[in-house]
Amino acid sequence: MAELVLSARGMSRRFGGLYANKDVSLDMHKGVLHAVLGPNGAGKSTLINLLSGDLPPSAGEILYRGEDISGWSPDKRSRAGIGRSYQRTNIFPGFTVFENCRLAAQSRAPRALRVFSKAVSFADLRDAADRAIAQAGLAERRDVVAATLSHGEQRQLEIAMVLATSPSVLLLDEPLAGMGPEESQSMVALLKKLTPDHAILLVEHDMDAVFAVADVITVMVAGQVLESGPPDQIRDSVAVQEAYLGEGEPDDE
Template sequence: MGELVLAARGLSRQFGGLAANKDVSLDMHRGELHAVLGPNGAGKSTLINLLSGDLPPSGGQILYRGQDISGWSPDRRSRAGIGRSYQRTNIFPAFTAFENCRLAAQSRTPRALHVFSRAQNYDDLRSAADRALEQAGLAARRDVVAATLSHGEQRQLEIAMVLATAPSVLLLDEPLAGMGSEESQLMVSLLQKLSADHAILLVEHDMDAVFAVADVITVMVTGQVLESGPPDQIRSSLAVQEAYLGGGEPDDE
């Protein structure tokens, strides 16, 4: 087991009288892909929003390399090395794949709007963008306008943009959504490759993909952790089977 990079401790989030997350704890280690599953209304998207800073917690702690970051903004978390993708593809459609990644890399410079004042800065950004595209399997599509990429390639590009920011943590919210079988297989292969050097949290409804790629699976029901462990343990769990049979198919909650 690699370094403990990101952890939730007793994490909760209230929306009025509704507890979207209640006393949720989990660990994310470098070199490990940790998947989160759950039936309708489980609170999966709320959890990833809490970890990324898009929502403030009502209680509990978020620890990054041992430091409490519960009050940090999304931007500060991103600059520290916590990157995330969203359910809906979030790219610049009029720009090329390379330009998308270069902009993402540029956002990490101390003076992002003045970065081209030095040739070395520009070279560094080009290198970061090309490296991210290579990691995401899009090097051959470098100069293609993003809007003309396939849906699967656009999802890869979004991950490439996150990689261009040099994160140690990847929070991925349904990266396989809307993909066909071939595209899903490519994404699973990409996730397996990225998990070697990152701590990854994967929120995903594609059960086959999750069990193929995950090292650890946490199952949530009504905002709480029902069970957490390796895939074989989760697959054989009667409590997990009852939660899915009683709650219907997983969704994007």
């Protein structure tokens, strides 16, 4: 059985009297891409914010390798191996691809603002950055200024920056947003490449991409889990078809 890396148990997030997430439970395993679908307002981004530490849960617990991390800061979670990307591209546009990834790798050093330390050398940072760039398929763009990259390449760069922190968990919030067909195919190929070595949670609106790449799909409605299972189960579910996959397309979050 695949290694259980990150899980939520009865996790809720309340804003006043409104639940953005309510009693959500899910498991993330190494080598498994777990996609989350749902209409606008389903609580998908809140779910990622809770798992990454950007929001604290109002109830329930989050376990990382069996340890309760519900009270951990985003920085502590990142250092432990939980990496995330955002809906809006989050890069340094004036720096090169390599410089962006080196800065990300440097954030894992004991003293993040120092390039050299006893624990992490410049060579270590360079190697970590170059490995991440190669993993993300940007080796030929290593020395290009980020602002000049295409939209799809910038999304690849953001994932490369996450990879430079050596994560075991990837929380990806709509990495295909705004991409054309060719760029989407490249991102799907990248996600498939990364899955064997990571536990991946993918929030995405591109239905074709989700069903092409996901091993497990969880469907959320109004902050709660409607159904979770393999893609064929979700595709054939009457409840899911009525709530999300039926007539009409949901608005983007």
